[in-house]
Amino acid sequence: MKISHASSIDDSQEILNFNNQAVSWYAQNARSLPWRAMMGETANPYHVWLSEIMLQQTTVTAVIPYFEKFINLWPRVDGLAAADEAAVMDAWAGLGYYSRARNLHKCAKVVCDEYGGEFPQEEKLLLKLPGIGPYTAAAIMAIAFGQRAAVMDGNIERIFARYRHVEGFLPDIKPILKDYTQLYMLDDSVFDPSSLAQALMDIGATICQPKRARCTECPLSQGCVSYLDADLKPLDYPRKKVKERPKRYGVCFIVENDSQGYLIERRPKKGLFANMYGLPMHMEDDEAEMLKRFSGCEIKQNQFVEHIFTHFHLKLYVVKLGVGAFYDLGLFDNINTEWVSCAEIRDVSLPSLFSKVVKII
DNA sequence: TAAGCGTGGGC
């Protein structure tokens, strides 16, 4: 049996079953999360928005402590808008994808300046806000405001790729999967869009997982093509094109000064670790060339940290040297530097890469 | 359009 995504998708009874199964399952199995309004509670749009931004490409486990921290520091959006950008960046340190923090702060200001501190209840307007893209706008519409929206995150993509057996590779098949979300996520007079969206995300996170599919526990299995068809395996979908991760090399400089401590850098507003504090560093693609360039500063073969980014693998040598020697390397131009004392450096909010470096000092 | 952008955890 082979069902193409073009056939028999007008089966309204099947779609109704899908919705019924998902929502009933959610009523019994919803995860309890700090930002989540449970049955009978009213959703807080600020909490929904903040959590959705933090959860972009980030695990629930990692987000929870940061969400709590932000809500304690800034219980409402107007407080966040009034905060210094540096304070927001510092509170975000360690969570990754730092442009999210900048956009979060910008977004809070727009919401306060242009919308009186209330998030607009229109998807078009939400999409214009910094850091809010198609997924997040739809999620806020559904979860915060209970309105129908085609919510499609990685979980929901995966569920529909398996449920409807969509061949082809991500991201090519995204438009097809998007069509399915619009088809299946029914009018809000029939099912609560908030429950439905969160149901699918919980099912994706706990049952229909990327590397494991607990199909016998899945409330959607009775309609799932790649489960029902003996020739298909749910785990094969969605297919993805694999990209290789290049290896890059760098040197990180511990610049000490007896009277003033360590040299740190406020990084540029764009690029890696945008706008965050860091230690002076330099990266290159070729290891031999880089070692040659810095042959003057006695790089030790066993003094390095490794760090895996989404798009490259970094081996970062760590070198101690004095101010004069550092100056002679010619890296000082365009670097926005500050001094911190030896005691303070461990208290500066740093991206995890630099925290690793500080630990081996 | 595709590349750039972090981090910690799971297997």
Added chain:
DNA sequence: TGCCCAAGCTT
């Protein structure tokens, strides 16, 4: 250990 992965957005 090495690789994959998580509630994507921006340029």
